[in-house]
Amino acid sequence: GAGVSQSPSNKVTEKGKDVELRCDPISGHTALYWYRQSLGQGLEFLIYFQGNSAPDKSGLPSDRFSAERTGGSVSTLTIQRTQQEDSAVYLCASNVRGNTEAFFGQGTRLTVV
Amino acid sequence: GQNIDQPTEMTATEGAIVQINCTYQTSGFNGLFWYQQHAGEAPTFLSYNVLDGLEEKGRFSSFLSRSKGYSYLLLKELQMKDSASYLCAAYPSGGSYIPTFGRGTSLIVHP
Numbered sequence: 001g002a003g004v005s006q007s008p009s010n011k012v013t014e015k016g017k018d019v020e021l022r023c024d025p026i027s028g029h030t031a032l033y034w035y036r037q038s039l040g041q042g043l044e045f046l047i048y049f050q051g052n053s054a055p056d057k058s059g060l061p062s063d064r065f066s067a068e069r070t071g072g073s074v075s076t077l078t079i080q081r082t083q084q085e086d087s088a089v090y091l092c093a094s095n096v097r098g099n100t101e102a103f104f105g106q107g108t109r110l111t112v113v
Numbered sequence: 114g115q116n117i118d119q120p121t122e123m124t125a126t127e128g129a130i131v132q133i134n135c136t137y138q139t140s141g142f143n144g145l146f147w148y149q150q151h152a153g154e155a156p157t158f159l160s161y162n163v164l165d166g167l168e169e170k171g172r173f174s175s176f177l178s179r180s181k182g183y184s185y186l187l188l189k190e191l192q193m194k195d196s197a198s199y200l201c202a203a204y205p206s207g208g209s210y211i212p213t214f215g216r217g218t219s220l221i222v223h224p
Contacts, residue, residue: 004155031210042117042200042216043156056211091155101146102212104155 002026004105006092012111013082021077021108025094033093033102034067034077043091049075082112115139117215119201124221125191133186133199133218141206147175147186148200150217156200159186188220196222 005024013019025032034046045059049069060066064082069075079086089109093102116138125131137145144163148156162168162177162184174187188195198217204210 033211035214043202043214045211045213048211050210056209059211097210101158101161104148104157106155 004092004094004103006105006108008108009106010109012113015084015112016081018078018080019082019110021090023075023092023105025073026103029094029096031095031097032069032075035091035093036088037091038088084112086110087112115203115205115213117201117203117213119215119218122219124223127191127193127222127224129191130187130189131191131220135184135201135215137182137203139203139205142179142203143206144204145177145184146202146212148202150198150200191222193222193224196220
């Protein structure tokens with residue numbers, strides 16, 4: 001597609017439920033990042049995919065968080081047993097390769113009630 | 114690890130010039146990016162500095178000093194639409210392509 005696409009744009013879920021967030025990167029971009037942004041805060045790194053290499057999961061805050069990238073394209077971030085502190089905007093970004101401009105999606109605003 | 118510092122908030126007047134500073138402390142460094150983020154929107158790329166010096170791009174310029182771990186974003190002829198958060202991000206060296214972002218500087222432009 002023309003840009004990075006994320007869905008849903010908004011998600012309200014009950015505490016304890018699982019959620020899946022989707023990211024469609026720009027075609028041809030081999031690198032994909034997930035970040036989390038809480039109100040008034042910077043971007044918190046979550047996970048990084050590069051081609052067929054093993055992902056860098058060093059930013060995932062707990063084992064309730066996981067992500068996969070199928071076929072080197074679409075990525076899904078899954079949060080199990082959601083907690084209120086998981087409420088944030090989840091941003092996905094992709095770029096052609098490391099150390100180049102990253103293109104961000106519009107984000108998914110997750111609210112856990 | 115990496116640590117990025119930038120002011121939380123700045124205000125300026127329409128038509129004026131504003132400089133947003135960013136300092137970084139990294140275990141390795143391979144370039145610095147500036148992004149603009151309007152409220153409720155995705156960050157968009159503004160500039161990328163790898164070498165020391167000033168990069169000019171229209172009303173926006175970005176400066177880097179690698180020896181001082183310092184960068185700034187200079188915005189000239191401010192417009193109301195420049196009100197946004199400005200994020201500084203440093204790329205590490207050593208094969209890790211995960212940029213560390215600062216908390217962002219919220220710029221408010223007054224008429």
